[in-house]
Amino acid sequence: MTTAMPRHLISIDDLDRSRIERILDRAESFAEVQGREIKKVPALRGRTVVNLFYESSTRTSSSFELAAKRLSADVVNVRSIGSAVDKGESLKDTVQTLSAYDPAAIVIRSPEVGAAQLVAGWTEAAVINAGDGKHEHPTQALLDVFTLRRKLGSLEQANIWIVGDVMHSRVARSDILAFKRMGASVTVCGPPTLIPRGIEALGCEATATLARLHEADVVYVLRMQQERMRESFVPSLREYSERYQISAAQLRPGQLLMHPGPVNRGVELSADAIDSPVALIGAQVKAGVAVRMAVLYELLVGAPLLAAVA
Numbered sequence: 001m002t003t004a005m006p007r008h009l010i011s012i013d014d015l016d017r018s019r020i021e022r023i024l025d026r027a028e029s030f031a032e033v034q035g036r037e038i039k040k041v042p043a044l045r046g047r048t049v050v051n052l053f054y055e056s057s058t059r060t061s062s063s064f065e066l067a068a069k070r071l072s073a074d075v076v077n078v079r080s081i082g083s084a085v086d087k088g089e090s091l092k093d094t095v096q097t098l099s100a101y102d103p104a105a106i107v108i109r110s111p112e113v114g115a116a117q118l119v120a121g122w123t124e125a126a127v128i129n130a131g132d133g134k135h136e137h138p139t140q141a142l143l144d145v146f147t148l149r150r151k152l153g154s155l156e157q158a159n160i161w162i163v164g165d166v167m168h169s170r171v172a173r174s175d176i177l178a179f180k181r182m183g184a185s186v187t188v189c190g191p192p193t194l195i196p197r198g199i200e201a202l203g204c205e206a207t208a209t210l211a212r213l214h215e216a217d218v219v220y221v222l223r224m225q226q227e228r229m230r231e232s233f234v235p236s237l238r239e240y241s242e243r244y245q246i247s248a249a250q251l252r253p254g255q256l257l258m259h260p261g262p263v264n265r266g267v268e269l270s271a272d273a274i275d276s277p278v279a280l281i282g283a284q285v286k287a288g289v290a291v292r293m294a295v296l297y298e299l300l301v302g303a304p305l306l307a308a309v310a
């Protein structure tokens with residue numbers, strides 16, 4: 001039996017496995033719509049979605065915008081790059097101002113951990129976390145699970161390695177939770193300074209070397225997030241690359257390569273790995289639209305499956 005959807009999507013912890021599967025199944029039906037010439041369905045006609053981005057974004061902001069538009073919502077995009085939202089007050093004012101438009105949903109990205117949770121307390125709208133500091137990025141995890149489920153059929157028993165700057169990565173945190181919930185086993189790998197102490201409590205293993213990388217079915221590489229580093233975590237990017245960069249030669253046949261983007265070419269991934277046939281990076285971006293349509297739909301409409309997109 002599936003449980004009702006939560007009102008907001010702040011963390012992967014808001015979703016049990018049946019809710020994740022329901023979103024993925026819905027996303028499959030929207031992916032089919034994306035293959036049509038007319039990619040729009042009327043599900044959110046007359047409703048408003050506000051995208052509030054306080055941090056740089058290409059993929060997440062464009063795919064949330066497209067997702068809302070393809071559901072026929074009216075979309076307002078507010079960007080405030082460089083604004084300091086560290087005291088809560090200005091964010092609260094902005095949310096209250098935008099709430100005057102009576103939005104059905106507010107999508108929020110912020111450099112501050114907990115921002116989406118705060119916003120949920122200030123508005124009647126459904127709130128979707130599009131990344132809060134280094135905490136969580138649940139829709140990225142859903143699109144990653146969607147991409148993998150399409151490729152592998154199921155994540156049950158899959159061995160997934162997450163390599164790189166786990167410390168500063170909201171993607172890693174949401175992915176570990178989501179991959180585990182779908183039955184995969186997860187190993188995080190990187191320099192000890194970039195692996196948070198106690199990360200095993202999330203149900204993953206941690207290692208500092210790539211020695212057993214061949215065991216992985218999926219190699220999920222993270223960006224070195226220098227914008228979140230207030231001190232030096234690695235001697236130099238060159239030394240980091242020498243030990244942890246993934247190149248095509250390191251991948252064995254049958255392994256899959258993922259990265260949330262944007263990629264630092266030549267730092268965490270070599271050019272030949274990015275362009276290799278096992279890389280799913282483009283498929284991840286493509287999945288973003290259908291999965292975000294599904295999240296918006298499930299939070300705002302949530303009618304039984306099959307009645308979805310007619």
Ligand code: NCD
Pocket residue numbers: 059060131137140170171222223225260261262
């Ligand atoms: C990620 C993010 O912003 O957390 N990117 C994304 O949403 N596609 C990962 C990153 O910035 O490295």
